[in-house]
Amino acid sequence: MGGLIDFFITLYNYQQQKYKILLLGLGILLFVAFILLILIIRTRTQRDLAERRFRRIKTTLENTILSIVFQADLNKRTEQIKTLKKLFENKKNTVARDAAREILRTMALQLDGESLEAVTQIYRETNLKELLLQELNDKSWDVKAAIIEEIGDIRLKELLFEVLKYTDYEVEIVRNRAQVVVLKLGGMRGLEFLNTLKSKISEWQQIQLLNQLLKLPYNQYPRTKIWLSSSNDSVVMFGLKVTQHFQQYQDKEELIKLLDHQNTEIVKKTIKVFTHLGLKNELEKIKLHYPNYSIELKVEVLKAIGELGDESDHLFLIDCMMSDDYFIVKEASKSMLRIGQKNLLYQIKDSFPDYQREIIEHSLDERI
Amino acid sequence: MKEFDTTLSGLDIFLGVLNILIYLFTLSVMLSYLIIALLSLWYAFKHLKASKSINYLSILQSPEAPSISIVAPAYNESKTIIQNIRSLLSLDYGNYEVIIVNDGSTDTTLENAIEAYELEPVRYISPNNLKTQPIKAIYRSKNPALKNLLVIDKENGGKADALNAGINCANGDYIMNIDVDCILERDCLLKMIQPILDEPERLAIASGGVVRVANDCIIDKGVIKKVNVPKNLLARFQTLEYLRAFLLGRVAWQYLDGMLLISGALGIFNKKIMIAAGGYSTKTVGEDLEISVRMRKYCRENGIKYKVHFVPEPLVWTEVPEKLGQLLRQRNRWTRGSIETILAHKNLFFNPRYKFLGLIAYPYWVFYEWFAPLLEFFGLLTLFILLILGLLPGLYIALFLLTVVSFAIVFTITTIYAEESTYFQYKDAKGIRKLILAGLIEPVSYHFLVVWASLKGNWDYFIEGKVTWGKQVRKGFDRDTIDREKKILVSNTSGKLTPIN
Numbered sequence: 001m002g003g004l005i006d007f008f009i010t011l012y013n014y015q016q017q018k019y020k021i022l023l024l025g026l027g028i029l030l031f032v033a034f035i036l037l038i039l040i041i042r043t044r045t046q047r048d049l050a051e052r053r054f055r056r057i058k059t060t061l062e063n064t065i066l067s068i069v070f071q072a073d074l075n076k077r078t079e080q081i082k083t084l085k086k087l088f089e090n091k092k093n094t095v096a097r098d099a100a101r102e103i104l105r106t107m108a109l110q111l112d113g114e115s116l117e118a119v120t121q122i123y124r125e126t127n128l129k130e131l132l133l134q135e136l137n138d139k140s141w142d143v144k145a146a147i148i149e150e151i152g153d154i155r156l157k158e159l160l161f162e163v164l165k166y167t168d169y170e171v172e173i174v175r176n177r178a179q180v181v182v183l184k185l186g187g188m189r190g191l192e193f194l195n196t197l198k199s200k201i202s203e204w205q206q207i208q209l210l211n212q213l214l215k216l217p218y219n220q221y222p223r224t225k226i227w228l229s230s231s232n233d234s235v236v237m238f239g240l241k242v243t244q245h246f247q248q249y250q251d252k253e254e255l256i257k258l259l260d261h262q263n264t265e266i267v268k269k270t271i272k273v274f275t276h277l278g279l280k281n282e283l284e285k286i287k288l289h290y291p292n293y294s295i296e297l298k299v300e301v302l303k304a305i306g307e308l309g310d311e312s313d314h315l316f317l318i319d320c321m322m323s324d325d326y327f328i329v330k331e332a333s334k335s336m337l338r339i340g341q342k343n344l345l346y347q348i349k350d351s352f353p354d355y356q357r358e359i360i361e362h363s364l365d366e367r368i
Numbered sequence: 369m370k371e372f373d374t375t376l377s378g379l380d381i382f383l384g385v386l387n388i389l390i391y392l393f394t395l396s397v398m399l400s401y402l403i404i405a406l407l408s409l410w411y412a413f414k415h416l417k418a419s420k421s422i423n424y425l426s427i428l429q430s431p432e433a434p435s436i437s438i439v440a441p442a443y444n445e446s447k448t449i450i451q452n453i454r455s456l457l458s459l460d461y462g463n464y465e466v467i468i469v470n471d472g473s474t475d476t477t478l479e480n481a482i483e484a485y486e487l488e489p490v491r492y493i494s495p496n497n498l499k500t501q502p503i504k505a506i507y508r509s510k511n512p513a514l515k516n517l518l519v520i521d522k523e524n525g526g527k528a529d530a531l532n533a534g535i536n537c538a539n540g541d542y543i544m545n546i547d548v549d550c551i552l553e554r555d556c557l558l559k560m561i562q563p564i565l566d567e568p569e570r571l572a573i574a575s576g577g578v579v580r581v582a583n584d585c586i587i588d589k590g591v592i593k594k595v596n597v598p599k600n601l602l603a604r605f606q607t608l609e610y611l612r613a614f615l616l617g618r619v620a621w622q623y624l625d626g627m628l629l630i631s632g633a634l635g636i637f638n639k640k641i642m643i644a645a646g647g648y649s650t651k652t653v654g655e656d657l658e659i660s661v662r663m664r665k666y667c668r669e670n671g672i673k674y675k676v677h678f679v680p681e682p683l684v685w686t687e688v689p690e691k692l693g694q695l696l697r698q699r700n701r702w703t704r705g706s707i708e709t710i711l712a713h714k715n716l717f718f719n720p721r722y723k724f725l726g727l728i729a730y731p732y733w734v735f736y737e738w739f740a741p742l743l744e745f746f747g748l749l750t751l752f753i754l755l756i757l758g759l760l761p762g763l764y765i766a767l768f769l770l771t772v773v774s775f776a777i778v779f780t781i782t783t784i785y786a787e788e789s790t791y792f793q794y795k796d797a798k799g800i801r802k803l804i805l806a807g808l809i810e811p812v813s814y815h816f817l818v819v820w821a822s823l824k825g826n827w828d829y830f831i832e833g834k835v836t837w838g839k840q841v842r843k844g845f846d847r848d849t850i851d852r853e854k855k856i857l858v859s860n861t862s863g864k865l866t867p868i869n
Contacts, residue, residue, distance in 0.1 A: 022767040029774035036781040037804070043788050044797060142417035149421055173418050204566035207430045208423070234568065241432060326495035362493040 050095075058099040065103050069111075069118045085126045101128065101150070108154050116155060123154050133162060141171040148174065152181035160185045167193050176205045183212045188223075195226055200234040210241050228254040233263050240266070244273045252279060259289050264296060271300040275307045283308045287316065299331045306335030314341050318348070321356055329356050333363040383759060390747050390768075397736060398775050405782060407620035412680045412790050415619075419681070424558040427565070428460055434541045434565070436464040436557055436636070439534030440548035441527050446475040450484045452548050455590025457517060461557035465516040467534040468548065472501075472524025486510040487519055498532040498647035501525030506537065527632070528648035528655035535639065535647055544636040545656075551582055551592060551685040552634070560636045563677035573663055574637045575677035576622075576630035578614040580793065581607040582685035592685055597799035602695055604806045605814035606688040612783045615680070615790070622678035626729030628664075630676070632656035634684040641666065641674075652712070654705015661713050661730075668722050682791055696821045703825025704834065706738055741822035773811045780807035 064080065071077040088097045108119045123129045136147045148166060151159050163185065166178035183190035191209070194201075201209075227239030228251060236258070243251045258270040274282055283304065290301050302320060305313050317339075320332035336345045342364070349360045427433050438456055442449055449468075456466045470478045481487060492506035501523040509517050522533050531545055544560065546552065553559075556577065564572040583598035598604045621627035630637075635656065645666040648655045660676070667674040689695040710733065717734065719726035751768075754760040784803055787793065794800055828834040 018764065019767065022764075022771050025771045026767065026774055029771065029778050033774070033778045033781055036778065036785050040781070040785050040788050040800065040804075043785070044800070047792070142420065145418075145421040173421055177421055200568035202566045202568040203432075203434075204427075204562060205568075207432050207565070208426055210432060211426050211430055245431065326493075330493075358491075358493045361491050365491040 054095055054099055057096050058103060061096065061100050062103055065100065065107070065122070068122060069107065069115060081122070081125045084122070088126050088128065088131075097128075097131070100126075104128075105150060105153050120155055123156060129156060129159070132156070133159065136162065141174050144169075144171075145174045145177045148177045148181050152177075152184045155185065157185050176202075176208065179205065180208050180212050183209060183216075187216055191223065194230075194235050194238065195223065197230075197232055197235055200232065201238060202234070203237075206234070206238045206241060209238065210245065213242065214245065224248050224251050225254055228258065233266060236261070236263075236266055237269060240269045240273050244269075244276045247277060249277060249279075252282065255279075256282065256285055259286065264294065267293075267297055268300050271297070271304050275304045278308065280308045283313075295325055295327060299327050302328065302331035302335050306331075306338035309335065309339045311339055311341060313339055314344065317341075321352065321360065324355075326359060329359040330363055333360040337363060379759075383754070386750065390751075393743060393747075394772060397740065400732070400736060401616075401775075401779060404620045405616040405779065407623055408616045408618075408680075409782075409786055411619045411623045412615065412786065415680050416790055422562060424555060424562060427558055427561065428462055430462075433461070433463045434561065435539065436461065436542045436544055436561065437467055437534070437538030437540030437639075438464060438544045438546060438557075439467045439469065439531055439538060440546050441469045441471050441530030441534065442473065442477050442548045443471045443524070443527075443530075444473045444475045444477060445548055446473070446477045446480050448549050449477050449480050451590055453481060453485065453517065455551060456546075456548075457514065458554065458590065459552060459557050460554045461561075463540075464544075464557060465518060465539060467518045467520065467537055469520045469522060469530040469534045471522060471526070471530040478519070478521050481519055482507065485514055485517060485519075492518075492537065494533075494536040496536055497643045498536055500529050500533040500536065503533060526650055528650045528652070531655070532647045532650070535642065538639060541639060542636050543639050543642055544634070545632065546635075546684065547633045547686065549687060550579075550633050551587060551590060553683050553685075554591065556634070556683040559679050559681060559683060560634075563679060564636065564638075567675055567677075570673045570675040571638065571641070571667070572677055573641045573667060573672075573674045574630055574635060574660065575679060576618065576627065576636075577634045577679045577683035578618075578681055579610060579631050579633045580614075580682045580685050581610055581688050583607075583687055583690065585685065594795075595793045596796070597794060597802045598688075598690075600690040601806065602692065602814070603688050603690050604802065605810050606695075608780055608783065608803060608807055608810060609818075610688075611787055612780065615786050616779070616783050618678050619680045621729065622676065624724065624728070625676070626724050626732070627676055627678055628661055628725075628729055628733055629657045630660045630678075633686050635660075637663070641672075649712070652705055652708035653701045654709050657705055658709040658712065661709055661716070664725055665713060665716065665722065668725065680790075682793055692817070696817065696824065699818055699821030700825040700828060703738075703741075703822045704829045706733070707826065707829050710734055710738055741819045742826060745819055745823055776811035776815070777808055780810065 064084065068077060068080045068084070071080065084100070087093065088100065090096070104119050104122060108116055111119060123132075132147050132151060135143055136151075139147070144166065148163055151163055160182065163178050163181050166174050167182055169175045169178060179190070179193065182193075191213075224239045224242050224246075227235050228243070230236050230239065239251075240258075242248065243255070255270055255273060258266060261267050261270070271286060274286060286301055286304055290298060293301065298320075302317070305317065314336060317332045317336050321329050321336075323329055323332070333345060336342070345360060345364065349357050349364070352360060438459075440452070440456065442452075445452065453466065453468060468481065470481070486509050487507035488510055489505045490508045494503075504521045504523065507519040507521065509515070518537060520533055520537060522530065525533075534545075535543055542561065542564070544557070560575050560577055564575050580595075581598060581603060582592065583600060583603040584596045585592050586594040586596065598607055618627055618629070632655065637659075641663055642659070645659070645663045647659075649658045649662070652658045664674070664676065666672075689698055710730075713730070716722050716726045716730040718731055722730070751760065751765050755762055755765055781804065784800065784807065788800070794803070
């Protein structure tokens, strides 16, 4: 205690030093404020100048590039390409290169067939492709991700294996982008990585991959069986999405096995896939699981009955409507409507206790 | 100046200790702000780089997009309700519903909505997972194009109660709570849901977004067309405050997994976890803070590996109070909400079971959000007394205060720089100059109002036992109301919502 008091006394006696500390702090703060103000002005001015310059160059280049893409005269085209290449080789003038890349990329996204090929060809002939490769290898993760996306947009198929290297990259965003672009450039081969994938694929990434798949000219996905039996739950989920959206009826047996899966989300999705594929014959197998399922899954089974069932299921549904759970009663009564038992529901609703009757009346209101 | 020698009085020791404590607390505040600001800047730039590669539209086209229920409580919003519902119905997202909860409004909020959207009562029974005040009626539109709109009319029970009623009727997997009078960016749902879906390892239980000040912005058909710095000085100070809190605060806390508050103006939550945690508490006026803390706590206690996200982009615009009375009432309420949450979850305090939440985030909130204004007030009071008594030299106090004020100014300028380098919402150079000037006078003017409101909040909570929300007055963004249109400055294409007096 005495030591502490001594410490305070000593500190207090050095009053001049206190002034020094405060003055120093004040000086530093004022200096930092000044620097920050300069930075604000500089950022704004530079941004304005760069934007204006970029717009000006872009307008000029737009006509040149359009003319190259749709040029019928080969000699003239060669000349134009030479000019463009020379412009891009000027290492000090990156603005022109960036503007051209932006124009080409926008065009590639809007074009198809020969016109798209003409855009891709410009990348090859003006050495932009080499530049992309160099940046892909040397630059930071954000540039890598952007370059990979650009390669995909321009459809530089010869760079497939370069992009493939990044499908397992340490930075998630680069990895995710590479997985989609590989699919874009290489088709189904691009999904090979799923067969052995250990890390989880996020829901977002699954959607990206699925969106890309929907653009491919396939209707058979022989690998879904492998994915559906994967030990990686996220791969199973992705497999289920593919099975659903590409009507993979041949996966029926795998789907039945998944009804016993320990992951609730997988079981839920499996039942949805059954419904989506209209596998009426399998409904009894789904119903067998009903007693062992959680309420969330029971609701999903009831939805499936509504879609796949027929009037013979009405006793099962009426039994479910006696439940005390709101969601089960609501879904069972909705399914009664879907299997064409509206009149029966009207007739029997008053025989239910008040709580269940109110829920049934809710389901009967067609405006909901 | 009093000289000290070896014979010390009790007062001398007290002054010495006090001096050191003031120093240490001030330094710790500055240091923590600095660390948080640097982390925020780092993360904001990282997010900016990453978001360039994110194709948000992919979820818009996807059949796998999760369903979202937007729950917007409305109390006496007759001026704005039509425009606000329209704005909510025009968001860029495929799979969502809008639930408006009329919380016993005493004006024509419900009637206006019924008339504008052709609403009719339906037989709607909700699961009542969360207890609420009685529901009077539930409405749907006769227009099939508005099938994703649901309007609940209920007895008044406060914002939390209204939110709970909305959650009971929600069909979505996720609940987005918003203040009905806010203006959402059209791609807000896409940006809010993206980090939740892009979480492979942990369960993303919630996501917050940046709230910006909409006063004097040009708004057309519920969309922000031009961002302006508010003309009203109080609103301008609040603009700086919001920028600091969101741009240089919550971003870092999210990164450290310690973000306690998801603003009531905009937040998206996992419905299952929200209901399991018990929904919004009706016992607090700070329900937004309380639910965030409770959901985190619930996950920790149940061994759920969770994550709370924050999108550092401006996603929602809100009208801030322009009158002193309204501002003081609002801040008073925020303080009481904070105290209620802190006391309701006091077992988190330095509790290692809750890891970062218990050891850092919660104590930080206690010391720097709750205690800081109190300590500041009593610190200033003590310095003033010491000055009067001649126990501390005026020059020393002036220098000390000047240093603190300078730090506040530097922090504000850093925020403006961060805004300039990241989201660049204030395109007008004149606007930025106004903000900088406001930043220079804020620490010696507006700041004291906030401290006062906080003190009053503490007084009201502990001495008066006040629990109500307090009256709120909205200027309104509604351009449809004819008599308002007459008073609104109209540019070529859009109306600027500044009434001419």
